Amino acid sequence: MPNPTFLLFCKSYAGDLKRIKRMWLTVQRFNRDRIPLYISVPEADRLLFEQTLDTPDGLIWVSDEDIVHANPRADLRYYRNWDGRLSQQVVKSEFWRYAGCDSYLCLDSESEFIRDFYRTDFLDPRGNPYTVMSQAKEMLQMAANKAITKVADDFHRDGEMMKSVFGRVGPDYEFAPTPVIWSALVWRDLDERYLQPKGITLWEAIQERPSELRWYGEALLEYKSIPLLPIEPLFRCYHYNWQWHTLRRQGESTATLQREYLGVIFQSNWQYELDHGGQAQRKSWPSRMARFIRAQLAKFR
Numbered sequence: 001m002p003n004p005t006f007l008l009f010c011k012s013y014a015g016d017l018k019r020i021k022r023m024w025l026t027v028q029r030f031n032r033d034r035i036p037l038y039i040s041v042p043e044a045d046r047l048l049f050e051q052t053l054d055t056p057d058g059l060i061w062v063s064d065e066d067i068v069h070a071n072p073r074a075d076l077r078y079y080r081n082w083d084g085r086l087s088q089q090v091v092k093s094e095f096w097r098y099a100g101c102d103s104y105l106c107l108d109s110e111s112e113f114i115r116d117f118y119r120t121d122f123l124d125p126r127g128n129p130y131t132v133m134s135q136a137k138e139m140l141q142m143a144a145n146k147a148i149t150k151v152a153d154d155f156h157r158d159g160e161m162m163k164s165v166f167g168r169v170g171p172d173y174e175f176a177p178t179p180v181i182w183s184a185l186v187w188r189d190l191d192e193r194y195l196q197p198k199g200i201t202l203w204e205a206i207q208e209r210p211s212e213l214r215w216y217g218e219a220l221l222e223y224k225s226i227p228l229l230p231i232e233p234l235f236r237c238y239h240y241n242w243q244w245h246t247l248r249r250q251g252e253s254t255a256t257l258q259r260e261y262l263g264v265i266f267q268s269n270w271q272y273e274l275d276h277g278g279q280a281q282r283k284s285w286p287s288r289m290a291r292f293i294r295a296q297l298a299k300f301r
Contacts, residue, residue: 004102004127006119008037011064011092013084014045016109017052024053026113026263031058033118038099040064040091062098070097071201078203089212090202096184103129107179111235113263114254121262122181124229129181131220133230136174142243162214165194166222175217177237177265182216183226190219235263 008027012020020039027037040062041049050061064087068079071094079087092106105122123129136155143151159172195205206212220228236257238244244266257264 004123005100006035006123006127006129007099007101007104008035008107009040009092009095009099009104010037010107010109010111011040011088011095012049012109013041013088014048017049019109020049021053023107023109023111023113024059026111028058030113030116030262032116034058035105035119036060038062038095040067040095064091067091067094067098070094073196073201074203075201082203086206086210089206089210093182093187093202093206093212093216096182096187101184102127103181103183105179106182108265110265110267111179111263112265115258115262117262121234124227128227128229129183130229130231131175131217132177132180132233133173133175133217134232135171139239139243142246146242146246148242158211158214161209162211162218165209166218168218168221173217173221174213176213177233177235177239178213179234179263180213180216183220185225186216186220186223189223189225190215193223194219234261235265236261237265237267239267 008031010020010023024037024039031037036058038060039049041064043063043065046061046063053059064079065076068074068076068091074094078090095101095104095106103123140152140155143149155174156172159174163169163172191202195201202215205215209215220226236252238247254264
């Protein structure tokens with residue numbers, strides 16, 4: 001069997017420049033199999049990234065627009081006019097078309113590797129990608145213990161929303177957090193067996209149900225494009241600052257995480273000190289003070 005093409009991929013933009021620098025340093029340090037890393041940014045931001053980051057072998061720059069153009073049915077106007085929080089979902093999901101790879105690890109800018117990683121962390125011996133998939137019970141229970149009901153409400157609402165697309169009945173699964181391992185076969189089946197027959201593109205699907213992670217996961221369960229090989233999350237993801245403080249009090253640290261996790265993610269919506277350029281300037285002094293106060297209160301939640 002030929003060796004499947006496997007890549008690392010991250011979609012970013014100028015506001016996350018500092019986070020990308022941090023991530024790239026950890027990839028250089030821990031990428032034992034020297035898996036190529038592709039980083040996609042808007043064409044307007046590309047020169048900034050290329051001038052800021054050291055780019056030896058192993059890092060390939062891509063423009064978002066090139067990925068969008070890889071789909072002949074795509075309309076670049078969506079990319080130009082959409083909120084970046086939505087358009088990035090499509091860019092991530094369409095990378096396989098541009099790269100022509102069999103599968104890829106889709107990273108976020110906040111990602112930090114904390115120990116050595118290899119292709120075998122993401123692919124089985126036959127080259128089939130594993131699928132990050134769980135019922136998120138640890139996170140849901142932690143929120144329930146603190147009487148934070150919104151976490152479970154959002155999780156189950158989003159789960160039901162996507163299950164209804166394919167008529168699946170059963171548990172709500174989370175196909176997250178990132179990084180996640182995605183197969184081109186799953187995305188191709190979603191396009192050819194669901195989107196094209198309906199005369200729509202992934203842009204329209206994401207607009208209606210904005211969760212590229214669930215689109216991938218539910219399509220995999222529906223079409224069985226690849227063997228289902230579930231694994232727990234690859235990274236410890238701190239979705240909320242109160243979650244991070246709780247786990248720190250229990251003794252969790254980078255050293256203790258290295259046994260079970262390849263890396264960590266601090267969500268950018270509360271680790272805002274790493275915002276860059278216009279993204280940082282958008283936050284006024286009162287807004288920053290309010291965030292600081294909420295962060296301090298989270299220590300006692």
